[in-house]
Amino acid sequence: MKGPKPPLDFSYRYSRVTAARKESSVKSFYKYFQIPGIGNLAGGLPNASLFPFDTLEAQTAQPQRWKPTPNNPNDPSKDLFASFAGSSIKADNDVSVPAHLTVPHASAVANPMEKIDLTTALQYGQAQGYPPLYSYLRQFTRENLQPNVPYLNGPDIALTCGNTDGMSKALECFTNVWSEERDWIRERPGILCEEFAYMSAVQSCRPRGLAVTPVKMDAEGMLPTGPGGLEDILQNWDESKGLRPHLMYTVTIGQNPTGGTLSIQRRKDIYALCSKYDVIIIEDDPYWYLQFPSAAACEAEARNLPASPAAPVHIFKKSSGYPFLDSLVPSYLNIDYDGRVIRLDTFSKTVAPGCRLGWITAQPAIVERIVRISESGTQQPSGFVQSMISELIMGPQPVMSEFVKKSKKEQVTFTGWKTDGWVRWLAGLRGVYERRMNRMCSALEDGRFQLKQGTPLKTSESDWAVISKTEMYSFDWPRGGMFVWIKMHYESHPLFGQIPGPRLAQLCWIFLTTTPYLVLAAPGLIFSPTPEIAEKEGWKYYRLCFAAVSEDEVGKSAKRFAEGIKAFWLIKDKKEMEDIDPEISGRQMEGELTDLGMNLAC
Amino acid sequence: MKGPKPPLDFSYRYSRVTAARKESSVKSFYKYFQIPGIGNLAGGLPNASLFPFDTLEAQTAQPQRWKPTPNNPNDPSKDLFASFAGSSIKADNDVSVPAHLTVPHASAVANPMEKIDLTTALQYGQAQGYPPLYSYLRQFTRENLQPNVPYLNGPDIALTCGNTDGMSKALECFTNVWSEERDWIRERPGILCEEFAYMSAVQSCRPRGLAVTPVKMDAEGMLPTGPGGLEDILQNWDESKGLRPHLMYTVTIGQNPTGGTLSIQRRKDIYALCSKYDVIIIEDDPYWYLQFPSAAACEAEARNLPASPAAPVHIFKKSSGYPFLDSLVPSYLNIDYDGRVIRLDTFSKTVAPGCRLGWITAQPAIVERIVRISESGTQQPSGFVQSMISELIMGPQPVMSEFVKKSKKEQVTFTGWKTDGWVRWLAGLRGVYERRMNRMCSALEDGRFQLKQGTPLKTSESDWAVISKTEMYSFDWPRGGMFVWIKMHYESHPLFGQIPGPRLAQLCWIFLTTTPYLVLAAPGLIFSPTPEIAEKEGWKYYRLCFAAVSEDEVGKSAKRFAEGIKAFWLIKDKKEMEDIDPEISGRQMEGELTDLGMNLAC
Structure with missing residues (x-):
């Protein structure tokens, strides 16, 4: 009989510590807790009446606060709001009214999966997550976000204190600590990552002794084949230098720092290799809802190139129920026949x-191990944030005596967002970031070339021919995420050759921070997982973030960046160039930049 | 020159992973961030204007909500409120008015150590803690809670996600993972704990392969000398069975489960041994403010015994500034000349x-390592709870344009508690718990003995002599914490001998859960760190918690417990006894109880 198969058993991959954790078998005791009228003197919990918080409240946005952009290519109506028409969320004329949310001290709701109050949320809780939020997110993940996970019975989830915590727990689950001074080199475990990577995650592997192996990438992301690609690395692994990596860390949408978004075909190719070589995939996906359908077309338009045909949208068996979600390039989970994907989502x-709040999605057996790890560490994410996010999405409670007592104004202002509202909020955020991305890229586009009047040629050619164009930098309009990844063409700088490229890159970085340019860019060095990559390629790049500064500042900063580069390319005197950097020696700065990466590269 | 010495360097005790963590040297880059008008395109932060929370708010208690009890023996005035007279907190007639707290979206305060708003609190932050809360707690710890730490320049702190997280990080800092199948037994690291212990902490040691060695204890806590005491264990350590433990986990105030509180002299003796044998002390102190000055006197009175003289209060060099805090038995930190104490505090x-919020106090070098561990895991506790607790204690901001716009009523209702209020709140909580403890212990006192009319003796003795008194259980009135630790005298049960003691204990536990007794007690088994202790001693005990149930229920439940025991002692038929437990076999239940410990023993 054909049909979904259960996920594979990866317990042989658990670390020694993870394998040694005991399963809790407290369930058989629940019957005692539930004896009517039982006086529970067994637990060590403080009484909820002694918490100094009687409510938690907030002024919150309406889900329609931000204007979305069309879901091209699969939003034929082009009506921005069409996909949300008829949903339970309010009409847009309410948008400016902030709503007032209240988590009551005690809710009358009986079902723990729906009960949101401080008596439960601020008490000791379950490592899997606060029951209402856990059950909401589990359902959202299984029915809307990942409705097509191919293994039998689908995935489970567990809440985390954000993706750094999730990554740390995944590492704890699947890697043993290795140390050069006491372990054999051939036993050294390893992890695969992108050629340019989110270093905070990669750095967390190093103290455990993992060998970090970067995989060659292009604008989309990791390359499955070709020199330095995944197959090349796995097939030609030298076992004497350590174990062939059985773990991969990857950001596949709006990759940090390159902004790349991995296509479905690429995912299939990479997954097949992971399956062949038994690699577990940690998919860190903080930017999944920030995919920019306008990027390709706007890029082509800005460069007077023919618009490339829109990438076909893959329709899996089940729809998410939302055109916005259906329009997004989906997770590795959609092709995870083996159950080898551990996906990290974050708020x-x-x-x-x-918030320090996120969740892990994976096959249930792996999720169970992650929960065991949480139990003797973070225990559970803070009840403050869990209850307020629960209330934001699921609230207010259907039965709530406090609610009745509120003023009419207060009563009408807050309606829980529900899934319709949550998806609408995401679409609105995508809209904001897409417009910021467009603004930054337009400004950068204007400054890519240095135009110089050359000596007129004695030909019949028209005037434009005597203008020489020097490309100072190049970039792709990012298809997702928060970053533009800029390749600097230092080889076109007049002093290239007299000053080594990496030094020129440092001076350029400092020059950009001076008046009137005043721009701080993230240097490519800090996203280089190995010294070799930093030395060979990393110094050539900048990562610009269009998320952090105010909307007004995005275009202005990008313009100042372009002007700074232009001015830098006009420096022709070596002495003048070296004056930019009176204090910092080259080597020192490189080390500092690498450390800086930990802090900047969020 | 005599004077405080710097703490010792314990870096040789760091685990391999901890030693391999790199120090961040980002400081030299701050100057770039602070260039006026700089456009920061380097960081990867989302813009705070896009957070869906415009404020966080709460209805909160006034610090005087609960009535304190006198700080005997060092509260000569016996005026309950005297120690708080003249403080900045409000008069007690305001107590019933709940206050409304607001964390604004953006505060105008410039100093980051005082600025409390969502723009900072909900952004990526520092692993050490949210700057205003970190700086407040650091000052509170150094000036009020621990003003007498003897090493040069005193301790530092770092925030944690609660004490389980703090314990997990301390373990990560100071222990390598050991595994039987690959490591030498002589290399096995170990940890010392109390003979009866908080098992959730102890259980977290086991998957790392640590050998757990319990130290003999009495009603106060660990014994420094005598058979099974600390000196005995360390002096006679058999190196062939593993490394002599260099780590101790201890709860010294209101110990869980025994309720013991360790005197200063005992601390000095134990510390001296730790210093001699180089043991690092993890002091988990969730109940430090719950010390009950009335316990000894009430216990004596209830038993018609002469009141023992009150223990002298040790006055260290510096006062905390609060009679309440001065009256408490202080932390190991007060005698920590070496800097070997890692103290865990929790909210x-x-x-x-x-909350999932706490803090570690230790010498700065150790705190620095803990912060490094946090950076690649939890990062920071949730900004939701950090900002709300900051606001509760430190708020409202001196300059706040939003505040002016509020209604008069809202303006007057909330004043930040400040340290005066925080200490007053703790004193009030102590009052509540002390009254609960008294109530429970009074009820238990009434039921300790089975009184039986014996055959009258033909003597001149008076009537009372023919009443035989059978002691069914004994206990000390706890000097601190949330628990009464009850020793059951099963040897006085009529069926003892026919039914083995441990089985009798199980049946008694089940019997107590039946109508009309309906009491759930925590069995001593689940606090036994080793199977030997469980088998030899653990089964004789129950831990009763007076914190969890409602105040009204405390006395009633304790009374039902006493009545249940009395009824259990009246069962004289073996068949009737075995009928109590038709389902659960002895062995199975023991296993379940141990697991249950993980969940109940908070």
């Missing part, structure tokens, strides 16, 4: 980084 | 467990 970019 | 019992 850091959809709500705020300070 | 779990002072605010709510769901």
Whole structure:
């Protein structure tokens, strides 16, 4: 009989510590807790009446606060709001009214999966997550975000304190600590990552002794084949230098720092190799909802190139129920027949980084191990954020005696967003970031070339021929995420040859921070997983983020960046160039930049 | 020259992973961030204007909500409120008015150590903690809670996601993973703990391969000398069975489960041994403010015994500034000349467990390593709870344009608690728990003995002599914490001898859960760090918690417990006894109880 198969058993990949964790078998005791009228003197919990918080409240946005952009190519109506018409969320004329959310001290709702109150949320809880939020996110993940996970019975989830915590737990789950002084080199575990990577994640592998092996990438992301591609690395692995990596860390949408978004075909090719060589995939996906359908067309238009045909949207068996979600390039989970994908989702970019809240999606057996790890560490994410996000999405409670007592104004202002509202909020955020991306890229586009009047040629050619164009930098309009990845063409600088490229890159970085340019760019060095990449390629790049500064500042900063580069290319005197940097020696700065990466590269 | 010495360097004790973590040297880059008008395109932060929360708010208690008890023996005035007279907190007639707290989206305060708003709190932050809360807690710890730490320049702190997280990070800092199948037994690291211990902490040691060695204890806590005491263990350590433990996990105030509180002299003796044998002390202290001065006197009175003289209060060089804090038995930190104490504090019992917020106090070099560990894991506790607790204690901001716009009523209702209020809140909580403890212990006192009319003796003795008293259980009135630790005297049960003691204990536990007794007690088994202790001693004990149930229920439940025991002692028929437990076999239940410990023993 054909049909979904259960996921593979990866327990042989668990670290020694993870394998040694015991499963909790407390369930058989629940019957005692539930004896009617039982006086529970067994637990060590403080009584909820002694918490100093009687409510938690907030002024919150309506889900329609930000204007979305069309879901091209699969939004034929081009009606921005069409996909949300008829949904339960309010009409857009309410948008400016902030809503007032209240998490009550005690809710009358009986079902723990729906009960949102401080008596439960601020008490000791379950490592899997606060029951209402856990059950909401599990359903959202299984029915809307990842409705096509191919293994039998689908994935489970567990809440985390954000993706750094999720990554740390995945590492704890699947890697043993290795140390040069006591272990054999041939036993050294390793991890695969992109050629340019989010270094905070990569750095967390190093103290555990993991060998970090970058995989060659292009604008989309990792390359499955070709020199330095995934197959090349796995097929030709030298076992004497350590174990062939059985773990991969990857950001496949709006990749940090390159902005690349991995196509479905590429995913299939890479997954097939991971399956062949038994690699577990940690898919860190903070930017999944920030995919920019306008990027390709706008890029072509800005460069007077013919618009390339829109990439076909792959329609999996089940729809998410939302055109916006259906329009997004989907997760590795959609092709995860083996159950080897551990996906990390976070509220850091959809709500705020300070939430420290996210979730892991994977096959249930792996999720169970992650929960065991949480139990003796973070235990559970803070009940403050769990209850407020629950209330934001699911609230207010259907039965709530406090609610009745509120003023009419307060009563009408807050309606829980529900899934319709949550998806609408994401679409609105995508709209904001897409417009910022367009603004930054337009400004950068204007400054790519240095135009110089050359000596007129004695020919019949028209005037434009005597203008020489020097390309100072190049970039792709990012298809997703928060970053533009700029390749600098230092080889076209007049002093290239007299001053080594990497030094020129440093001076350029400092020059950009001076008046009147005043721009801080993230140097490519800090996204280089190995010293070799930093030395060979990393110094040639800048990562510009269009998310952090104010909307007004995005275009202005990008313009100042372009002007700074232009001015830098006009420096022809070596002495003048070296004066830019009176203090910092080259080597020192390189080290500092690498450290800086940990802090900047969020 | 005599004077405080710097703490010792314990870096040789760091685990391989911890030693391999790199120090961040980003400081030299701050100057670039601070260039006026700089457009920061380097960071990868989302813009705060896109957070869906415009404010965070709450209805909060006034610090005087609960009535304190006197700080005997060092509160000569016996005026309950005297120690708070003249403080900045409000008069007690305001107590019933709940206050409304608001964390604004953006505060105008410039100093980051004082600025509390969502723009900072919900952004990526520092692993050490949210700057205003970190700086407040650091000052509170150094000036009020631990003003007498003897090493040069005193301790530093770092915020944690609660004490389980703090414990996990301390373990990560100071222990390597050991595994039987690959490592030498003589290399096995170990940890010392109390004979009866908080098993969630102890359990987190096991998957790392640590050998857990319990130290004999009495009602106060660990014994420094005598058989099974600390000196005995360390002096006679058999190196062939593993490394002599260099780590101790201890709860010294209101110990979980025994309720013991360790005197200063005992601390000095134990510390001296730790110093001699180079043991690092992890002091987990969730109940430090729950010390009950009335316990000894009430216990004596209830038993018609002469009141023992009150223990002398040790006055260290510097006062905390608060009679309440001065009255408490102080931390190991007060005698920590070497800098070998890592203290874990938590908001779990002072605010709510769901906060998942606490802090580590230790010498700065150790705190720095803990911060490095946090950076690649939890990063920082949730900004939701950090900002709300900051606002609760430190708020509202001196300059706040939003505040002016509020209604008069809202303006007057909230004043930040400040340290005066925080200490007053703790004193109030202590009052609540002390009254609960008294209530439970009084009820238990009434039921300790089975009184039986014996055959009258033909003597001149008076009537009372013919009443035989059978002691069914004994206990000390706890000097601190949330628990009464009850020793059951099964040897006095009529069926003892016919039914083995441990089995009798199981049946008694089940019997207590039946009508009309309906009491769930925590069995001593689940606090036994080794199977030997469980088998030899653990089964004789129950831990009763007076914190979790409602205040009204405390006395009633304790009374039902006493009545249940009395009824259990009246069962004289073996068949009737075995009928109590038709389902659960002895062995199975023991295993389940151990697991249950993980979940109950918070």
